[in-house]
Amino acid sequence: MSTTHARAGVRRTVIRTLCVLVGMVGFTLALIPLYDVFCEITGLNGKTANSAQVVSAGEVDESREVRVQLVTRTGTGLSWQLQALDPVITVHPGEISQAMFRFSNRGDITSSGKAVPSITPSAGAEHFRKMECFCFQQQSLMAGETLELPLVFQIAPDLPEHIETLTLAYSLYPGDEDETVALGGAYD
């Protein structure tokens, strides 16, 4: 075995291995947008659309009832409370319904917050259609202010048969800081 021969072989193997490595780095980077696209199509991560949707056509299925549970929680860093006025509502698939939510700022400064929705089971996410939702943009509340905002939604008639209960969870997070500062400045 000549050493130059082996050396050329080593170089070839190293280059090929590095190509695989670069390929895997690219694959990892591609996974992020792929995951988002995949979830958007399938709704598998329980995310719903983040802009108003049109009413889905189809008959209201009076024979079927779906329980919609409304759950809320507040993330750290925001002194707000979010409450669903009716925690459980029963709807028929295809029917357009409304649920009211109460936002209250328990802090002593004006702040802004954003409610991020999530649907469980995730298979129901793409069938949960929102015509109007406070979750499309962030809210700003003055100290002690309370605000009631509606969610107008429809459960598409093609909701899979095995889903009898849908849980819609809203998590409140602090809004975009720049905006908060700007608003706060305006009121000072």
Add this chain to the structure above:
Amino acid sequence: MASDTSQATVQVSTSAVAQGDGAHDSHGPTGILRWVVTTNHKEIGSLYLLFSLAMLFVGGSMALVIRTELFQPGLQFIQPEFFNQMTTMHGLIMVFGAIMPAFVGLANWMIPMQIGAPDMALPRLNNFSFWLLPVAFGILLSTLFMEGGGPNFGWTFYAPLSTTYAPPSTSFFIMSIHLAGISSILGAINIIATIFNLRTPGMRLMDMSLFVWTWLITAFLLIAVMPVLAGVVTMMLMDINFGTSFFNAAGGGDPVLFQHLFWFFGHPEVYIMILPAFGIVSLIVPTFARKRLFGYASMVYATAAIALLSFLVWAHHMFTVGIPLVGELFFMYSTMLIAVPTGVKIFNWIATLFRGSISFEVPMLFALGFIVMFTIGGLSGVMLAIVPADFQYHDTYFVVAHFHYVLVPGALFAIMAAAYYWMPKWTGYYASETLGKWHFWLSVIGVNLTFFPMHFSGLAGMPRRIPDYALQFADFNMLSSIGGFLFGFSQLIFVWVLIKAIRGSGEKAHAHAWEGADGLEWTVPSPAPLHTFDTPPPFDPLTESPSRH
């Protein structure tokens, strides 16, 4: 047999000549600096092995801190914040600092000697790969002394625990993971280049020892998944420091994405830690059963099958995050499918033992212990693969019992078996049989006393990673703690054995240290001279290949 002996003699003389040659051009530094700049695969192998032994004791001490706190219910010795740091650091150090470097060290020592190569293909890169590790773990351990403490989010560092709610030292943790990852990638490139290009003439891929085969496949796994790990920690770094929202739901990101990416790395990582162990056991069992390995080719294919399947099962760690039914079914069945090639391996080892003339030297004891106890861990793994059962077992001590069975009496016992098996080749002296047997039996008792009761406390609902527990788990935890201390202190016997062998007290080993052993490493003298196989050794597949009939 006669031809074997004559060949060994020839080999001894050539390597003696080679050593003489080497002496002429080795004007390198002496003392400590020699170890810092060494490019010799045997010296780097020793550095890796000693580093991993040190890390075993560091990570082990943390495990004993955990077991001390869990000896009784209530909070006695440490605060929950520090307990969290201990569970996290114990896991990180054992996985990235003890088990992985130990296998790399064994690869460095043995792969060139088993394929008849003079050294690794890229010796200077090899030195760099090693020295990244002390830096990485120096940084990681230093976080314990920083304000806010070290990583406290579990070794799986799930976001947002490791981003939004993480201590300020997390950027250092990310840095150390990057360095350890680069070290692994460079080591893997080196191993692949060595195996593909430096085999002695006549040695085909299907003539390589199973240790070389399993490491080749492991190296490919490392190349494939280490970039994913690097990507995950980089995204964490950006979420923490640069305001991105990869894993932050408030900013439109998704914490579950973290788990998908982590386990896409994490499950192959599990096989990175076990495939070389399969290779080691596949050498030791035939040696002491004095038979050829049953089903060489099926072993190679089973290893490759396990490696390929490992990319399709990651979500079995995430059954409870709310993936749809079809997804749960897919990942359940694909996970169970892995039991088939693994079963092939266990079957082959048992078939090798069947009607062998077995003797129970210490390496064989550890290898047999591996087969029995790894199988226990494999069976609890199949239980965890069952989706409805997993909803019950998830995040309980049953999971802790499962992965410790595959990693301690699994991976670690295989490393110990390898150390006892090759110690005569490394030091020139056999490890003490008496001390080795004490080490083995105390380890077996200790490991089972520690981890077997965890199956029961887990099934009864004890959650993992919590410093306190309900009273009904008290007895099981006391047993686990006693076993943990027994196991931990038994490992000091190994240090004693190693020092004795290095100092040269004990039985002197000859070149072919185990009569039933196969492989080129047994054709060079014991201890192996610094330079071996400067000229490629003769190799006849018909009489020497482990796949011969």
